[in-house]
Amino acid sequence: MSAIADLFTHRQLVALTTFSDLVGEARERALADQIAAGVPEAEAVGYADALALYLAFAASEIWALSLGPTRRSTPPWAGDTDDLGFRGGNRSGTA
Numbered sequence: 001m002s003a004i005a006d007l008f009t010h011r012q013l014v015a016l017t018t019f020s021d022l023v024g025e026a027r028e029r030a031l032a033d034q035i036a037a038g039v040p041e042a043e044a045v046g047y048a049d050a051l052a053l054y055l056a057f058a059a060s061e062i063w064a065l066s067l068g069p070t071r072r073s074t075p076p077w078a079g080d081t082d083d084l085g086f087r088g089g090n091r092s093g094t095a
Contacts, residue, residue: 019059027052 034044
């Protein structure tokens with residue numbers, strides 16, 4: 001495997017590229033709609049940026065789900081729940 005693209009079929013790559021391209025288009029359209037509705041520009045930009053971020057996360061999740069349960073990796077920061085002290089003890093994880 002020499003590239004991340006090798007993990008995907010052609011069909012998956014087309015779908016992911018399309019979703020990624022649509023994020024930028026949705027941001028621009030949301031910004032234009034907000035300004036046309038009379039929303040102050042600073043608020044309109046914030047709304048459009050938040051929408052783009054949400055859609056980017058959704059596209060990222062689509063990518064992760066397309067890998068399937070056996071190929072999906074756990075993020076390095078996602079520790080075991082015992083690391084958070086949920087077993088009734090303290091924050092150090094000891095009961």
